[in-house]
Amino acid sequence: MDTLVEEIRRCVICKEGLGWGPRPVVQLSSSSKIIIVGQAPGRRVHETGIPWNDASGKTLRAWLGINESVFYNPEYFSIMPMGFCYPGKGKSGDLPPRTECAPLWHSRIMDLFISKPLILLIGQYAQRYYLGKNYKSGLTETVRAYKDYLPQYFPLPHPSPRNKNWVKINPWFEEEVIPDLRERVKDLLKRNS
Secondary structure (H helix, E strand, C coil), X not given: CHHHHHHHHCCCCCHHHCCCCCCCCCECCCCCCEEEECCCCCHHHXXXXXXXXXXXXXXXXXXXXXXXXXXXXCCCEEECCCCCCCCCEECCXXXXXXXXXXXXXXXXXXXXXXXXXXXXXXXXXXXXXXXXXXXXXXXXXXXXXXHHHCCCEEEECCCCHHHHHHHHHCHHHHHHHHHHHHHHHHXXXXXXX
């Protein structure tokens, strides 16, 4: 896995389409218990090189019920977005993740895991890619049906501050989904610790 991570960090395949230049941001270990598949790094993550080092990451860690030391321990969590580099700013937020990364890298990464980790699919880009025809009619329906995808996948909305209203109008998410997510994370992290 270390060799592959070095190769990923040198990747410049889509540099022509990146206004901020390439800076792939991943955290990977073949022994991780949980994989987080997000969208793409934001500007702050691009600048620091630390995945989920922003308000979205703070919310995600709260949803998972863990602190930063656990989150940034690759023995527990691998982190790989759909697009490994910051795609830049669009009219209403960041641009979508670049489409080159997932087909180029994801299967190679997944092949290196020792056991079958739980894969958190954060946002519609990750859900559409990994769930394919099993993706429901939208993100809300997919997240509501999260049990249909277990034990392999656990779909979640993006924890961006922009999605606070989504959480507010879907109270079942915090009432049912988050407690189940926390329990599963707690159980996985206890195993072989």
